[in-house]
Amino acid sequence: MDISSLGIGGVAVITVICFLVGQLVKATGLDNKYIPVIVGVAGGALGVLGMFVMPEFPATDYMTAAAVGIVSGLAATGINQVYKQLTKEG
Known part of the structure; x- marks a missing residue:
């Protein structure tokens, strides 16, 4: 099994779009x-x-797809916070 079969690309796309939102x-x-x-x-x-x-999306039903999307969206908030903490002075 290679990493492309996991559908990681689709999840990353959702995270980037949610970050922009x-x-x-x-x-x-x-x-x-x-x-x-x-x-x-x-x-x-x-x-x-x-x-x-x-x-290649890693979900085949509505509930799992929504859960994957929600976690990806919340990951965008986490990415923003990591960036803010790393660039914070002092």
């Missing part, structure tokens, strides 16, 4: 406490969409 929400001035919820919901929707659009 989070940045867009941040630019609107909406309170930052809502960003994880928004990217989680966006990730869930993209996960279900990805199940139909990407043949």
Whole structure:
């Protein structure tokens, strides 16, 4: 089994899109406490969409696809926080 059979590419795509959604929400001035919820919901929707659009997507049912998407969306928030902590001065 090689890594391409796991559908990691589809999950990474969802994470990147959700990261951009989070940045867009941040630019609107909406309170930052809502960003994880928004990217989680966006990730869930993209996960279900990805199940139909990407043949290598790692889920074959709605619940699993939504869960994969939600985790990918929340990972985008985590990536943002890691970057902020690494570049924080002091």
